[in-house]
Structure formats: C-alpha cells, structure tokens
Amino acid sequence: MxxxxxxxxxxxxxxxxxxxxxxxxxxxxxxxxxxxxxxxxSRETLLEEIGTRSQDRWEQRLDDVDVEVVAASGDAAAIEAALRDLLAAFVEDADDFGFSLTDSFIAGEPEHVERTERLFAREVALYAAAQEAGVLRGDVSARWLGHAAYGLLVAAREAIRAGDVPRRDVAELVITTYLRGGQSR
Amino acid sequence: MxxxxxxxxxxxxxxxxxxxxxxxxxxxxxxxxxxxxxxxxSRETLLEEIGTRSQDRWEQRLDDVDVEVVAASGDAAAIEAALRDLLAAFVEDADDFGFSLTDSFIAGEPEHVERTERLFAREVALYAAAQEAGVLRGDVSARWLGHAAYGLLVAAREAIRAGDVPRRDVAELVITTYLRGGQSR
DNA sequence: CTCATCTGAGACAGCGATGTCTCAAACCGT
DNA sequence: ACGGTTTGAGACATCGCTGTCTCAGATGAG
Missing domain, CATH: 1.10.10 (Arc Repressor Mutant, subunit A)
Known part of the structure; x- marks a missing residue:
C-alpha cells in the first residue's frame, strides 16, 4: 500500500x-x-496533503489545455475548445476531488488559500480571453463566469449523487448548460 | 433572547x-x-431545527410564487416570471441558509431527506412546466435544471464571499446566467 | 421591595477522536 | 531458511466537545 x-x-x-x-x-x-x-x-497533515493533491490536479488540468497559450492566441475556436476540454476534465475530477470543493477543511491555511486564488486567476484569465474573443458574454465579470463554472460542477456532483443523470452525460450537460443556459430557443 | x-x-x-x-x-x-x-x-436537536427552518423557508418561497398554480397555467410569461422571482428569492436566502446547502449535516435523517426530495420535486415541477411552455429547453431533464439552479446559488454564495460581485447584482447575475448561460450572442 | 424566574459562569463526568507506543505476526529480499 | 523491515492490533494518555448540574446574580412582575 x-x-x-x-x-x-x-x-x-x-x-x-x-x-x-x-x-x-x-x-x-x-x-x-x-x-x-x-x-x-496528524490528521491535519493528511488533510493538507489532500488539499495539495486536489490543487495539483487542478493545475494539471489548466496545464493540459495550455490555458495561457490559448488565451493569448485570441483564437475563438481554440478558446472554446479549451473551455469545453477544461470543463469536461473538471467534471471527471469532481467525483474524486469534489469534497475539497464543498468542504472548507483547509480554510484558514493562507498557503492553500493563496494557491487556490492563483489557480482560479489562471482559469479566469481563460474566461476573460473568451470574452475578448466573443466566445463568452462580456456583460458579466470573468470572475463571475468562473464562479458559475464552479457552481455547475457542484450541480454535476449532486446530480450524479442523486442518480438523476448518467455519469457519461454529465460533462456534456455541464458544458451546454454553462454556455447556453437553460433557456429554450 | x-x-x-x-x-x-x-x-x-x-x-x-x-x-x-x-x-x-x-x-x-x-x-x-x-x-x-x-x-x-442537544446539538443534534439544534441542527435538526435549523434544517427544518431552512426547509420551511424553501417551502415558503415555493408557496410565495404559487408554483403549482403557475405550473398548471401553462402561461409562458407567468412561468418565466415565477422562475425569476424564485431564483431571486433563493439568492436572498442563500446568504443565511447557504451552509445547510453545502453542509450535509442532516444527511442520514430520513425525515429531512424525504422532505428535501418533496420540496425539490415541487421546484422541478415548475422547471418541467417551463419546458412544456417553451421557456426552458427540453433537451435536458427537468431535474438537471433543478440541480443547475442549485449550483448557481452555490456560485452566488461563493462570489459574494470572495467579494467578486456586489450583493445587489447577484440575483440578476444568477437569473441571466441560468437562462442564457455564459455564451456570447 | 419581594419573590419567582431566568440567566451566565463554572464544575463535572462521559465520550469519541487523536496521537504515541509496544509487540507479535506477516512480509520481504537474499 | 534467515534477518531486517513493515504491518495491524491493541493499550494508553490526552484533548476537546457534549450534556448535566449547581449556584449566585440579574431580571421582572406584582
């Protein structure tokens, strides 16, 4: 072991x-x-390590889609693709890493809070670039778009837990809901 | 006191x-x-009471918009208005009642779980009616639309906590994001 | 003012979780 | 088979929280 x-x-x-x-x-x-x-x-050590592990994964996902490169490119298609890949990856992670999402068990550790903020900022930079490129709407703040994405991940986790959505459909649901919302058209 | x-x-x-x-x-x-x-x-008594309190408020909000009547009416405009009112009310509540959202401190109490399910079902019935009336899209399940709404409330709570969004703007943000999503158009 | 009631501070035992320790058994490469 | 290492079970003291109790002071109605 x-x-x-x-x-x-x-x-x-x-x-x-x-x-x-x-x-x-x-x-x-x-x-x-x-x-x-x-x-x-100690328990604290274990929790810290788990927190770090979750952040490592988050960082990895951002790296995987080359978030800075894509954001700098300004290429709408590339940005939207990166957005979709990122959300799909997060959905996959939400299962194992979800509780560190909702549980604030490391709240207070300034080190972790700071790193979380840095990771969130990297993610938000992609949303901002998406706004710039006309992929995401510009009438709401990029940081709100970041929080909204997070919220939909919580929703995904909950929907799976409740058995309301087959696991294989969740990623697509999150993406389409994130982009198009719930409105009919 | x-x-x-x-x-x-x-x-x-x-x-x-x-x-x-x-x-x-x-x-x-x-x-x-x-x-x-x-x-x-006991602590348990207190927590149960708080849980009940939260559910009472939730129920009240559903009653306030006459969710069954509006749903049965099939009137698209009325349904959309009820939807907006409901989300706005939930955002207002999310501040005080939010922790019972994310914290599963009553998980296991079958009584509470059941009532939560009943309340959720009432809410989902409105989403289903909204789909019927062409207000919400019909290509995702009504229950997913329910989870998505919940997720955006978590996002709202987080955004306020982080100071990323002025409190007075949050309701409108949640509503517009819920309906239109993040996509530009 | 007086008496009944409510309140906060503190003491107390009980409980579960944590963290440390020992020891015998299981496991390893050789 | 052997010797060194790792492991799980259990004992143990300790800690913080809970729930109960007492008591003296505050409060309030009459």
Missing part, C-alpha cells in the same frame, strides 16, 4: 463522508490506524 | 464556520452555553 494509494483512498472516503475519523479512513484504505499515522503524522 | 433569535444566530454562526462548537454558537448568540442547552437539549 503506497503512500499515494493511501491518499487516494483517504480522499475517496472523505468524499463519501467528510466527517470520517482516522479509524474510518484507515479501514477504508484497508490498513491499520498505526500505519496511517506512520505515513501522515 | 428569543428562541427564534438564538436559532437565527446559530445559523449565522454555523454558516460562518460549520464546525463551530456549541460554546462558539452560544458566544456568537451572546448567551451562555447553559442557556443554549435550555432551549435545545
């Missing part, structure tokens, strides 16, 4: 129930409580 | 930090811990 595997299992368990005790987490990971403590000195 | 006032203060405090202890809550309400216990026998 790798350190990385433990982290993944812990994340899964905390995603399932954010109030899980370390004993719960250890059981879920199939290891003993002592072993868990050997890898992560 | 009324029971209702205590409840409101507790909700505010838990909204601020969902992990507040009863001592925190009592302090925030400006009362002693003993007094808090006199009104609410």
């Amino acid at each position: 790798n350190r990385e595997e433990i982290l993944a299992a812990a994340q899964r368990q905390l995603n399932h129930d954010p109030r899980s005790s370390l004993a719960d987490i250890a059981t879920a990971a199939g290891i003993g409580r002592a072993t868990l403590h050997r890898h992560f000195a | 009324n029971r209702e006032e205590i409840l409101a203060a507790a909700q505010r405090q838990l909204n601020h930090d969902p992990r507040s202890s009863l001592a925190d809550i009592a302090t925030a309400a400006g009362i002693g811990r003993a007094t808090l216990h006199r009104h609410f026998a």
Whole structure:
C-alpha cells in the first residue's frame, strides 16, 4: 500500500463522508490506524496533503489545455475548445476531488488559500480571453463566469449523487448548460 | 433572547464556520452555553431545527410564487416570471441558509431527506412546466435544471464571499446566467 | 421591595477522536 | 531458511466537545 494509494483512498472516503475519523479512513484504505499515522503524522497533515493533491490536479488540468497559450492566441475556436476540454476534465475530477470543493477543511491555511486564488486567476484569465474573443458574454465579470463554472460542477456532483443523470452525460450537460443556459430557443 | 433569535444566530454562526462548537454558537448568540442547552437539549436537536427552518423557508418561497398554480397555467410569461422571482428569492436566502446547502449535516435523517426530495420535486415541477411552455429547453431533464439552479446559488454564495460581485447584482447575475448561460450572442 | 424566574459562569463526568507506543505476526529480499 | 523491515492490533494518555448540574446574580412582575 503506497503512500499515494493511501491518499487516494483517504480522499475517496472523505468524499463519501467528510466527517470520517482516522479509524474510518484507515479501514477504508484497508490498513491499520498505526500505519496511517506512520505515513501522515496528524490528521491535519493528511488533510493538507489532500488539499495539495486536489490543487495539483487542478493545475494539471489548466496545464493540459495550455490555458495561457490559448488565451493569448485570441483564437475563438481554440478558446472554446479549451473551455469545453477544461470543463469536461473538471467534471471527471469532481467525483474524486469534489469534497475539497464543498468542504472548507483547509480554510484558514493562507498557503492553500493563496494557491487556490492563483489557480482560479489562471482559469479566469481563460474566461476573460473568451470574452475578448466573443466566445463568452462580456456583460458579466470573468470572475463571475468562473464562479458559475464552479457552481455547475457542484450541480454535476449532486446530480450524479442523486442518480438523476448518467455519469457519461454529465460533462456534456455541464458544458451546454454553462454556455447556453437553460433557456429554450 | 428569543428562541427564534438564538436559532437565527446559530445559523449565522454555523454558516460562518460549520464546525463551530456549541460554546462558539452560544458566544456568537451572546448567551451562555447553559442557556443554549435550555432551549435545545442537544446539538443534534439544534441542527435538526435549523434544517427544518431552512426547509420551511424553501417551502415558503415555493408557496410565495404559487408554483403549482403557475405550473398548471401553462402561461409562458407567468412561468418565466415565477422562475425569476424564485431564483431571486433563493439568492436572498442563500446568504443565511447557504451552509445547510453545502453542509450535509442532516444527511442520514430520513425525515429531512424525504422532505428535501418533496420540496425539490415541487421546484422541478415548475422547471418541467417551463419546458412544456417553451421557456426552458427540453433537451435536458427537468431535474438537471433543478440541480443547475442549485449550483448557481452555490456560485452566488461563493462570489459574494470572495467579494467578486456586489450583493445587489447577484440575483440578476444568477437569473441571466441560468437562462442564457455564459455564451456570447 | 419581594419573590419567582431566568440567566451566565463554572464544575463535572462521559465520550469519541487523536496521537504515541509496544509487540507479535506477516512480509520481504537474499 | 534467515534477518531486517513493515504491518495491524491493541493499550494508553490526552484533548476537546457534549450534556448535566449547581449556584449566585440579574431580571421582572406584582
């Protein structure tokens, strides 16, 4: 049982129930409580690491779509494609990483808050470029568009949890709802 | 210090930090811990009451717009107006009641889960009627439209918290984003 | 003023979670 | 098979929170 595997299992368990005790987490990971403590000195350490892991993934997704390059290009088609890819990737992640979305368990750690803000800013830069290129509307702030995307990810997670939407459809739903909204036309 | 006032203060405090202890809550309400216990026998009782309170408000909002009547009318204009009113009302509530949105502190109480489902169903019925009337698009499920609305409320809450959006603009932002999405046109 | 009631501070035991430790068993490469 | 390492089970002290209780002071109606 790798350190990385433990982290993944812990994340899964905390995603399932954010109030899980370390004993719960250890059981879920199939290891003993002592072993868990050997890898992560304290609960706080474990949570911090999970937070970092989530941010790593977020950063990776931004890197994957070359967000800065695409944004600088000003190419509407490329920007829209990047937007769609990014949202689809986030939806995929929302499953495993979702609880760090809704749970503010690292609130207060200035380090994490700062990094979150930097990542959000990178993402928002893409939305701003999309506005510039006429892909996204310009009458609302780019940061609001960022929050709206986040909100739809929460919705996606919830819809899956409630069994209202087949998993394979969620990405497309999020994208089309994000772009076109709910209005008929 | 009324029971209702205590409840409101507790909700505010838990909204601020969902992990507040009863001592925190009592302090925030400006009362002693003993007094808090006199009104609410246990933490669980308090949380249940807050959950019920939130659901009461939700129900009230649905009643306020006459959701069943409007839905049955099939009148597109009336339906869209009700939709807007409802979203605006929810945004207003999201401030005080938001934490019961994201925090699953009553998860497991079948009673609450059931009532939440009933309320959600009432709301979704309006979305379905809106689809019927051509106000909302029919190519996604009404329940997804419900989750999407919820997601945008989470986004609104987050945007306010981050100071990215003036409070008075949030309702209109949610509505326009919900209906039109983020796409330029 | 007086008495009944309500309140806050504090003490207290109980509980679950955390973090440390030990030890025997399981597991590894050699 | 062997010796070093890792592991899980469990014991243990500690901590913070909860829920109960007491008591002295504040409050308020008469």
